[in-house]
Amino acid sequence: xxxxxxxxxxxxxxxxxxxxxxxxxxxxxxxxxxxxxxxxxxxxxxxxxxxxxxxxxxxxxxxxxxxxxxxxxxxxxxxxxxxxxx
Numbered sequence: 001x002x003x004x005x006x007x008x009x010x011x012x013x014x015x016x017x018x019x020x021x022x023x024x025x026x027x028x029x030x031x032x033x034x035x036x037x038x039x040x041x042x043x044x045x046x047x048x049x050x051x052x053x054x055x056x057x058x059x060x061x062x063x064x065x066x067x068x069x070x071x072x073x074x075x076x077x078x079x080x081x082x083x084x085x086x
Contacts, residue, residue, distance in 0.1 A: 009059055009067045018073035024049035025072045028057050034082045043067065046079055 009029055011022050028047035036044045038058075045057040057073035058077055080086050 004055045011069045015057070015069040015072045017071075018070040020046075020055060020074075022047070024051075024053075024055065025069050027055055028055040028072070029059070029069070032057075033084060036082065037061075042070070046080075046082060076083055 008026055011025055015024075015025060029045045029052045032045040032047035034044070034046040038044055041061060043059050043061050045055075045059070045072075047055060047057070049055050054075040055072060056075045057069055059067040059069045061067055
């Protein structure tokens with residue numbers, strides 16, 4: 001039997017600055033089309049909100065493997081090149 005567990009990310013207040021709801025941050029991260037580790041120790045997720053809007057979510061990756069989302073907003077055009085098929 002296959003079992004998949006998706007851990008919820010902790011969400012910092014700064015991730016809510018652009019009005020993205022917590023459930024949309026979680027959904028975009030859990031269903032990301034692109035996951036890219038950044039040089040500064042953060043991880044970029046590009047995924048859809050629960051309504052299908054493309055979002056960018058940035059999380060700090062902690063030493064224990066947990067993550068803290070620090071940024072979330074509608075995906076900017078500069079990230080479009082990272083999407084599959086672009």
